[in-house]
Amino acid sequence: MSSDIVSQGFQTSYTTSNTIDSADTKGLKLSSQSALFNAALAENGHDVNLTMKSFDEVVKNKSLANFLQNNYAAQNNENLFSSLKSLENVEQLNSGLNDFAGKDLFGRMAFEDLTMLRELNFDMKQKMSGNDNEYFSFNGSTAPFAFDGDSGSNNRWAMTGHKDGKRSYAFGFAFSDLNSNDGSSHNNRNEKMFQASLPLGYQTNGFNLTSAPQIGYSYGNYNRKGFDNSDYKGTVSKQIFGLLNEARYPLQFGGWTVAPSAEFNVVNYRLKGSETDYQPFALRLKSQNNYSVETGFGLYAGNNLQLAKDSSLKLNGGVAMYHEFANPYALTLGMNEMDGSFTVRDEKRTDNRAVVRTGFEFTQGKLSLLGNLMSYIDSEYRTNATLDLKYNF
CATH class of the missing domain: 2.40.128.130 (Autotransporter beta-domain)
Incomplete structure (x- = not known):
């Protein structure tokens, strides 16, 4: 699922409606293009739920993970978090955060x-x-x-x-x-x-x-x-x-x-x-x-x-x-x-x-x-x- 879906705001979950148009979704596997979110099919079989991971799950520096978690909850610096959400894998995320943290x-x-x-x-x-x-x-x-x-x-x-x-x-x-x-x-x-x-x-x-x-x-x-x-x-x-x-x-x-x-x-x-x-x-x-x-x-x-x-x-x-x-x-x-x-x-x-x-x-x-x-x-x-x-x- 595209990271554009989660780029705005400070929600911890996002939903896209009527994304899947199929009667048989058994065995369907969804993936997220954001390292910070998991993608899963909703119970109705047509919507997709994107649920945010905790920063502690994906950020190697645990002190930095806690810093980011607290600021996301406080809704500080939306531009930063929008950029972080656009990173597709954990390696890119941690490399970007290493630059971020100097x-x-x-x-x-x-x-x-x-x-x-x-x-x-x-x-x-x-x-x-x-x-x-x-x-x-x-x-x-x-x-x-x-x-x-x-x-x-x-x-x-x-x-x-x-x-x-x-x-x-x-x-x-x-x-x-x-x-x-x-x-x-x-x-x-x-x-x-x-x-x-x-x-x-x-x-x-x-x-x-x-x-x-x-x-x-x-x-x-x-x-x-x-x-x-x-x-x-x-x-x-x-x-x-x-x-x-x-x-x-x-x-x-x-x-x-x-x-x-x-x-x-x-x-x-x-x-x-x-x-x-x-x-x-x-x-x-x-x-x-x-x-x-x-x-x-x-x-x-x-x-x-x-x-x-x-x-x-x-x-x-x-x-x-x-x-x-x-x-x-x-x-x-x-x-x-x-x-x-x-x-x-x-x-x-x-x-x-x-x-x-x-x-x-x-x-x-x-x-x-x-x-x-x-x-x-x-x-x-x-x-x-x-x-x-x-x-x-």
Whole structure:
């Protein structure tokens, strides 16, 4: 049955009169051209009843299904529901709703931001583990394959530190320019992120303990392809507060340092945003707090090869497993001309993930060239390759 029959209004059932002109309708099967409706022959054998399914039956995102169900009952935004009724199968419906909800853009936003925060913390801990009692280091790096599609980031950070016996103190500041693109040019964003960290270290009973309070702020804009192929532009700002803790127990094996590690990290991720142009399906990124609470266990190894008087080569690698106790990847959104809110989440993120790292640092005098390959493994596999230049004053 044509979806035009149900396109207007907010009824949950529609009837077409005298549609079937046949004396024998036994075994007749009817189908609906709308994914939201079932078609059935009426008792008189001539009329057809079209009965609406619940959104929960056909929409994969249950939070979005509830949002749509409530707004249909409240008779909000007839144009939207008329468009949804015209979609013939469940796959088309959910694909259209993914665009409607901004899933491909907003779903991965927290992952990208938290990854940048975690990698800065890891880089600074690596610098603190060196042998210098006093240091000031400036780094510049590029990570062209960090995220999805054609995405990448450029990072610059400086760190100064001091070691006093078993204690160490450091301060680091970083600026990151993130360009995220889904590879199809449908969704992209550019953000500038500023981060500061105050790592504190202590050695006791063979353990190297590090605790790093960390803060970050970012502001940026995005473009996305929304429902019905419409273009939307928006802005978003974020504040990130973290306390990242690690304990390592280094052991020596034939010139290699091998260190089991344990981590406990807590991050508060606050954000808000909105789409700049008033359009019927424009989204509002509601002001919200998300948290990441994770533990991790790893094993790292490194070797420092002295090549000449003022040149050396460091080799390092390791693997760590993490378990997430909170839900940092879910974002809550609202929409113009609609009541309530719904949640989108990156379905590729799971509670458990692994990070595998390999890298080198070649130093000539005060200048160092670093290369790192980091693989993130949860329900998908992705690789982040970085190349850094570092100058030690």
